[in-house]
Amino acid sequence: AQSVTQLDSQVPVFEEAPVELRCNYSSSVSVYLFWYVQYPNQGLQLLLKYLSGSTLVESINGFEAEFNKSQTSFHLRKPSVHISDTAEYFCAVSDPSTGANNLFFGTGTRLTVIP
């Protein structure tokens, strides 16, 4: 089974500073990769995804993630964070060979943006 590691459980960062949230997955076979975000008191929502093609994917609110097959990583970055980015971020993976619709989630990283 797939597994996802998010090494940082909490990341505090000052407003307008850059941030990187790390994600590594277990398998070297083809996978689909996702980042979900959970704002306070809300359900999870999809932030961005990698299925194939360009290894750099972007979200509408300035986040980007790069698929690195050799390092089995899918780190999430933003060059300048806003207060509104305060949320919990979950990395997830699915395995096309066993069920692309099923997601395996990491344990989450709580991003706190400090004014």
Place this chain on the structure above:
Amino acid sequence: DVKVTQSSRYLVKRTGEKVFLECVQDMDHENMFWYRQDPGLGLRLIYFSYDVKMKEKGDIPEGYSVSREKKERFSLILESASTNQTSMYLCASSSGDRIGEQFFGPGTRLTVL
């Protein structure tokens, strides 16, 4: 606007009670999922369903069952609630042609005393 709704935002039950958590989606999605979310453990899949009357066990099905009698509704049942089932329960749905894109409800925070 797409929507997944869950019957209760907060629920308090006693040990041994039978608990029903309801989830309804209005997007005509084939796939539905139940997760529990615990601090430091992330989301863990309890059960999922790819079609009406179909169910599959996820990673932690023990102590739970599910029912899917209609396409839009997926119920999670705790036959005899225990204190270790105190958690946040999240329901999600997805369409088969949007790989990995799950739509989540707001969650039900269940406390078992």
